Amino acid sequence: MFKVKVPATSANMGPGFDCIGIALDLYNEVEVYESDKPLHFIWECEEEEVPEKENFIYTSMMDVFKEHDFPIPNVKVIARKCNIPMVRGLGSSSAAIVAGLTLAYALMGKDFDKDLLAYKAWVIEGHPDNVVPCFLGGMTISVMDEGKPYTTHVPIEDRVKFMAVIPPYKTETKQSREVLPKDYTRADCIQNVSRASMMINAFNLKDYHLLRTAFGDRIHQPYRLPLLKDAAYVFELFKENGAIGEFMSGSGSTLMGVFLDDCQDRKLVIEEKLKAIDPLFRVELLNVDRSGVVLSKI
Numbered sequence: 001m002f003k004v005k006v007p008a009t010s011a012n013m014g015p016g017f018d019c020i021g022i023a024l025d026l027y028n029e030v031e032v033y034e035s036d037k038p039l040h041f042i043w044e045c046e047e048e049e050v051p052e053k054e055n056f057i058y059t060s061m062m063d064v065f066k067e068h069d070f071p072i073p074n075v076k077v078i079a080r081k082c083n084i085p086m087v088r089g090l091g092s093s094s095a096a097i098v099a100g101l102t103l104a105y106a107l108m109g110k111d112f113d114k115d116l117l118a119y120k121a122w123v124i125e126g127h128p129d130n131v132v133p134c135f136l137g138g139m140t141i142s143v144m145d146e147g148k149p150y151t152t153h154v155p156i157e158d159r160v161k162f163m164a165v166i167p168p169y170k171t172e173t174k175q176s177r178e179v180l181p182k183d184y185t186r187a188d189c190i191q192n193v194s195r196a197s198m199m200i201n202a203f204n205l206k207d208y209h210l211l212r213t214a215f216g217d218r219i220h221q222p223y224r225l226p227l228l229k230d231a232a233y234v235f236e237l238f239k240e241n242g243a244i245g246e247f248m249s250g251s252g253s254t255l256m257g258v259f260l261d262d263c264q265d266r267k268l269v270i271e272e273k274l275k276a277i278d279p280l281f282r283v284e285l286l287n288v289d290r291s292g293v294v295l296s297k298i
């Protein structure tokens with residue numbers, strides 16, 4: 001029947017807390033086939049199974065059918081590929097929501113309106129910095145103004161590469177939001193507005209020497225990075241190996257180094273050093289995904 005391919009996303013990118021994010025070329029795939037039983041879920045991934053009733057693929061599909069008063073179809077939903085590591089700051093939960101919404105609309109025979117669905121996913125997730133780039137691809141800035149969503153894309157050259165260092169330990173977004181203050185000083189606000197603006201212009205003008213400063217943040221990283229025992233070392237490794245900047249991906253635990261051009265050799269160096277600490281460290285060298293979610297018939 002249908003297949004969806006959904007990209008990983010890296011939210012915040014330093015100062016863009018809860019509004020800026022980027023889609024990357026690491027994908028999960030979910031398939032739907034006719035069945036003789038009402039919608040049921042099959043987990044074929046190597047990752048630890050998220051049970052059906054708690055699984056955002058399943059729950060977001062069921063929510064759509066309920067909202068539209070649509071009879072639950074006789075289908076099996078198969079989580080076929082899970083390349084996006086779970087609970088690591090690369091948008092696995094958003095990818096699940098995006099997959100579920102897209103498949104539910106396909107099964108209802110409704111038009112595949114990415115903007116409308118991105119907005120729905122934004123409401124479910126609570127913040128847009130993963131779900132919007134996951135739907136639309138590329139690097140996005142999203143703003144809600146009096147209940148109306150606005151999104152704009154930031155141009156990124158193909159030569160910009162994202163090196164994701166994925167630690168063996170998880171960071172739940174829910175918990176890592178609890179360590180953040182409720183209020184910020186004017187100085188903190190100025191710091192983030194100035195850095196986020198500079199980051200966007202650095203990408204716009206390809207003025208990459210500004211990026212390290214521009215990725216500076218005072219809203220979340222100062223509170224979250226100290227909880228990640230290897231963060232300082234990983235950032236040092238990025239710097240020593242020619243990164244043009246670094247930030248925490250989403251709410252962690254993944255740490256992201258930004259590089260230019262071919263940096264496969266530097267990936268190997270960093271990987272070797274990290275595996276000496278713990279062989280379960282994973283390092284992925286990623287490009288920007290420009291398509292967002294892709295729905296196809298099978």
Ligand SMILES: Nc1ncnc2c1ncn2[C@@H]1O[C@H](COP(=O)(O)OP(=O)(O)OP(=O)(O)O)[C@@H](O)[C@H]1O
Pocket residue numbers: 009011050054055056057085086087088089090091092093094096130171172173174249250251252
């Ligand atoms: N299909 C699914 N895949 C991954 N996580 C899921 C899925 N369905 C439900 N979840 C739940 O989502 C939570 C993980 O979301 P969380 O936001 O903490 O991590 P993430 O999405 O991988 O990273 P981030 O949002 O920081 O980029 C887990 O509690 C997990 O059980």
Ligand SMILES: N[C@@H](CCO)C(=O)O
Pocket residue numbers: 011012017018019127129130173176177220250251
């Ligand atoms: N903006 C979110 C992204 C993680 O889901 C956060 O940092 O909490």
